[in-house]
Amino acid sequence: MVVGTKAPLFSLPNQDGKEISLKKFLKKKIIVLFFYPKDESPGCTTEVCSFRDRYELFTKVGAEVIGISGDSLAAHQRFAAKHNLPFLLLSDKDNTVRKLYGVRATLGLIPGRATFIIDKKGIIRHIFVSQFNPKKHVDEALRIIAELK
Numbered sequence: 001m002v003v004g005t006k007a008p009l010f011s012l013p014n015q016d017g018k019e020i021s022l023k024k025f026l027k028k029k030i031i032v033l034f035f036y037p038k039d040e041s042p043g044c045t046t047e048v049c050s051f052r053d054r055y056e057l058f059t060k061v062g063a064e065v066i067g068i069s070g071d072s073l074a075a076h077q078r079f080a081a082k083h084n085l086p087f088l089l090l091s092d093k094d095n096t097v098r099k100l101y102g103v104r105a106t107l108g109l110i111p112g113r114a115t116f117i118i119d120k121k122g123i124i125r126h127i128f129v130s131q132f133n134p135k136k137h138v139d140e141a142l143r144i145i146a147e148l149k
Contacts (some may be wrong), residue, residue: 001101003127007033007118008100012068012090014025015076020066020088022031023116025087030063030148031139036134037111039071039079039089046111047134054138055086061145068092070111106131113137117144 001008013022025031034051036044051058051065057066065087073078076089092098095111103112115137117126126144130136 001116001124001127003124005124006124007031007116007124008097009122010097010100012092012097013073014091015073015080015089017073022122024143025064025066026122027120030061030120030145032058032063032065032115032145033064033068033118034066034113034115034137034141035068035098035101035111036113037077038069043113043132043134044069045083045136048079049083050135050138050144051087052083052085054142058145061142061149063141063145064088066090068097068133070098086100094100103129113139115141117148119148 009022011019014020036047038044068090070092073091076091080089103114105112113131114129116124119125128140
């Protein structure tokens, strides 16, 4: 994927088993779509909790935060409940959407960490990839959304 292209549409189940479609949010909200490696790993917990702690800032600017990993629905349910996550976690068990967005594994083993900012028209406006700086994904997303406004 590259900036300026149309974001691939998809539907995946959320932590409650409800099918969520990206199309549902288009024309209504800016989408912060972040791919992360694994529920409860230290870096991923830091990242999701950073999104949680600043979630109100995202909602104030009309953005929806959506996290995606290959973890099961049950793992997502536990993770969301334990950390009080107010946003959607989607289960991409076979990594279809991860591949669709071109999110590569680090060292060929660890699922990649990437954040995509998608505008209301469905255009990718920014891509940020950093496996080892999970908190930076939140700062970067807020910075780009401010520029889009």
